[in-house]
Amino acid sequence: QVQLQQSGPGLEKPSQTLSLTCAISGDSVSSNSAAWNWIRQSPSRGLEWLGRTYYRSKWYNDYAVSVKSRITINPDTSKNQLSLQLNSVTPEDTAVYYCARAAAGENWFGPWGQGTLVTVSS
């Protein structure tokens, strides 16, 4: 079955760039039947979808309006993983970050990665 394993630092300083990776097993980041998403969760904002990357003969990205100017999601086909970069972070970006798979044409997420708590603090 599909499994997602997240990695990355748990602490970032304000104004720096948050970087996380999500390694995929049991599926391919280049699959034509999946999209790969990042979602975060915080007490103040709840669960918030951040964006996705997917491959349909070429690569596509969609980002949430709230983070569009600061976010990049990239696939890494050589390592079968995806990455998240969020620039110019502030304490409001403190959250548990999850990667999650969505099947093509479907509107729900499963499975999810284990989550990474990222704290933004000086």
Added chain:
Amino acid sequence: EIVLTQSPATLSLSPGERATLSCRASQSVNYSLAWYQQKPGQAPRLIIYDTSNRATGIPARFSGSGSGTDFTLTISSLEPEDFAVYYCQQRSNWPLVYTFGQGTKLEIK
């Protein structure tokens, strides 16, 4: 953007009782609704997709229903492992966004 409002915020019940969780959308949902279960320290787990379909491995005591702006998750007879937080989720286009409700905490009475 469609806002999902879940009620109640907390539901206190005993094992064996029936649980009814509500998710109301601020406008009609264009696509179907999903429900997730989250336990402390864990990622959310999909339990219902397309409003009424159980995800793989989800027991038959879980059921989903609804349409338009009103949706319900029902657990027919609570087991000890069902006590958790439940979230509903929908998708909108233009702009693309997936939104979640704020959650209902199902706790043991």
